[in-house]
Amino acid sequence: MVYVLGVNLPDHHLVKFALTSFYGIGHHTAARICARFQMHNTCKVRDLSPMQVTALASFLSSPKDSLSPLRFPTATPDFTPSTKPHSELLTEFRAQRAKREVDNKKPEFLLRRLRDRRVLPDKLKELKIEAELRQVVRENIAHQKMIGSYVGRRHAMGLPVRGQTTQNNAKTAKKLNRVERWA
Known part of the structure; x- marks a missing residue:
């Protein structure tokens, strides 16, 4: 097991799937991170060198301070440099x-x-994971509560926010259906 920033990455998982165990990293972002560090799709966590693990940990700890990837692709294996001056x-x-x-x-x-x-900006520079992202989410919920929006009130009451039905709502709907049938 590789331990990076408080998260265990299992040895037998592919790197692109193991990275999703970080809060805030999905499949698309994990694929981008793998591409940045030139890890192929079938690379497993146990196959990473200590240098790659260190580079990955340093990038995830502070993406803003990390170096941008090269703008030009690396040379192909059959490349021969020119002999011209x-x-x-x-x-x-x-x-x-x-x-x-x-x-x-x-x-x-x-x-x-x-x-x-x-020349597009590097989207991985604004990456927020784990505690930093959780803090942003908490602040957003607190803001919703403070302004008194519908979503904020549902958060405050502990109800589902995205339109899910609760058991109480289902019972109420059944009662309403019974009443409508008799009318």
């Missing part, structure tokens, strides 16, 4: 970029919008 590669790159800009002929505001769409 850097200055020659730079001139080729600038020539290709200039050709692309001439071919595009799109207005600058549209190019800016396309460029901004490609």
Whole structure:
């Protein structure tokens, strides 16, 4: 068993499913975390190296302070680096970029919008788990109670909030049905 931030991760579970034992991490977020740390889909907790466990623990403890993932994919196994000098590669790159800009002929505001769409913010930076998320949920419920909303009143009375029927509601509905039949 791996013990990370107060949560036991069973050795025989896949990492992407073991991460869901943290309060606030679902399947989608767990898959994103696995992708960030380059853990494949069939990786089990027992297969993690101590470095990976440490990196995972440090990320989960403070996602805002963690480094962003690389923007460019890593090289494929069959990649061979170029033997050309850097200055020659730079001139080729600038020539290709200039050709692309001439071919595009799109207005600058549209190019800016396309460029901004490609660079999306890292959604894992705002990740809140365990105690921090529980505190946010408690504050939201307290706010609902304070403003006197319907949801807040149901929370205060200990009733279901999302439209579930309680046994009392079911009994009341049965009584109402009986009364309606006699009328």
